[in-house]
Amino acid sequence: MIIGIPREIKNGETRVSMTPALAARCIHLGATVLVQKGAGLTAGFTDTEYAAAGAQVMPTARSVWKNAEMIVKVKEPLESEYALLQNGQALFTYLHLAAVPELAKVLLRKNVLGIAYETVEAQDGTLPLLKPMSQIAGRLSIQIGAYFLQSQNGGSGVLLGGVPGVGQGSVAIIGAGNSGAHACRIASGMGAHVTILDLDTRKLDMIDDVYRGAVTTLVANPANIEAAVANADLVVGAVLIPGAKAPVVVSRKMVQNMRPGSVLVDIAIDQGGCIETIHPTSHESPIYRQHGVIHYAVPNMPAMVGRTSTIALTQATEQFVVRFIEKGIKLAIEETRGIAKGVNTRDGKIVNMTVAKALGYVQ
Ligand SMILES: NC(=O)c1ccc[n+]([C@@H]2O[C@H](COP(=O)([O-])OP(=O)(O)OC[C@H]3O[C@@H](n4cnc5c(N)ncnc54)[C@H](O)[C@@H]3O)[C@@H](O)[C@H]2O)c1
Incomplete structure (x- = not known):
């Protein structure tokens, strides 16, 4: 699997969705990790550390988005990123679609498999990716x-x-x-x-x-x-x-x-x-x-403490990223109810009922 890690562009954002340590683990499991140049700097992780972990440091956001099967991000794509989303691409990030209906439309139009951190559930029904x-x-x-x-x-x-x-x-x-x-x-x-x-x-x-x-x-x-x-x-x-x-x-x-x-x-x-x-x-x-x-x-308040927040977030996402690599994205969703709960958009449809209701797609 090819995983893309773009630099976050939301105002004041300092987090990055993968540390060099997690990149090393993904690569060890057989994935290719593409990290945009400078993506980790505001959280205190250098390009040299990503390269040493085995990741490919890419010169532009476009080169990351274009070549990745799954984009792992922190915040929802902003308007300037909509054009970078590839048809059928998987996107694992905070989406908060209820607050951004225009993004929901883009994800549907591009058949993006949108897996939202904030609706992924643990076995006990809690929200492990929102919690930290x-x-x-x-x-x-x-x-x-x-x-x-x-x-x-x-x-x-x-x-x-x-x-x-x-x-x-x-x-x-x-x-x-x-x-x-x-x-x-x-x-x-x-x-x-x-x-x-x-x-x-x-x-x-x-x-x-x-x-x-x-x-x-x-x-x-x-x-x-x-x-x-x-x-x-x-x-x-x-x-x-x-x-x-x-x-x-x-x-x-x-x-x-x-x-x-x-x-x-x-x-x-x-x-x-x-x-x-x-x-x-x-x-x-x-x-x-x-x-x-x-x-x-x-x-995006946690961006005020980018280092602490990056480590806390990536420690929480790690088990899911590992599962996507080990099982493949589709099987991981099929086998794990909590991951299925995270899927907000798939094949041009909003598949999470609460999100669909919040956006007025169903009554
Ligand atoms: N602004 C930021 O940077 C930032 C960062 C992290 C989380 N958040 C957001 O913070 C919010 C809270 O997240 P959380 O993890 O604490 O959620 P949580 O589910 O742990 O807690 C929410 C609580 O709200 C209660 N609640 C629901 N409706 C209520 C009502 N009408 N009156 C009183 N209580 C009610 C629930 O019973 C629950 O205890 C979410 O929207 C989350 O996305 C924002």
């Missing part, structure tokens, strides 16, 4: 929020951990899954007053067991969300319905009720965002202010 990046985004969301709360950055000037005699800042986290639980961990570690909300009470049970009352857990009904948001200096949106557009859980009215200079970090922006007033931002221009509240909605 969500954990990183969750942890980052609090340090980002704390940064923008600072007066010089336009924030309200609240120190999340507070100081004796003044009291702490308040953090409301909506969604207690991978990203929410890790946001909770950092916010709690900083000494903030943390409230975390979810519809799934099993998630709240887990948080309650760990923090033993030091974190407030609430069922995510509209009244509880409204109260938690109104009281928060920092709100983190961390909900997910796999494959679907994110539900809007924070309304414009709730945002209007927040104190000026407070901060919203919508991690769920890659699925469309869960805050009514949110729209995507970028590492270059990460925030905007609406109703006096700072909005942060970068869809």
